[in-house]
Amino acid sequence: GPKVLQIPSHQIIDMGQMVTLNCDPVSNHLYFYWYKQILGQQMEFLVNFYNGKVMEKSKLFKDQFSVERPDGSYFTLKIQPTALEDSAVYFCASSLRGAQDTQYFGPGTRLLVL
């Protein structure tokens, strides 16, 4: 089936540094999402993105977070500066016409902030 790729698979950084998580969504999809999953806890919605804009974001999407998809390339999540509580697995997902369509998830990026 359709695949979503995420780069890198793992990232370890020092608190206060910037990190960019990259997502290569399904090629014809128009809606993109980021989710956060802390080890042993539930999946939580961060943000969705369509037509170059953030459509909806949760309270977890702090001011230090930003998303973009410049010129149809990777859909990125940037955290600047990082904090210890940002350590989690971040999943990217994409769908064709909105979240009512099937969302295809990437394998996740495991972020550890020291």
Add this chain to the structure above:
Amino acid sequence: GDSVTQTEGLVTLTEGLPVMLNCTYQTAYSTFLFWYVQHLNEAPKLLLKSSTDNKRTEHQGFHATLHKSSSSFHLQKSSAQLSDSALYYCALYNTNTGKLTFGDGTVLTVKP
């Protein structure tokens, strides 16, 4: 706001027995309901989805029926297999906000 409740955090079954994972939800808007399955160290994958009241939807031996009167979308399977061991999320899509809300998840462990 929207909420999804999965009452069981952990379900352990013997292979061959029936599976039922509970999901209830609250929303003021039109919805789609989903079941996602996440195997260890893998990405979540869609298992089932529905927006039609009282219509059974099936995939890979699992089935669920959306009951709007009781706000439920329970996941069932007649006979559990070892490979069904995974984390199962029920999720609600709000057509007004465009947001997908996940439940806490249920870890299903199937033993021989």
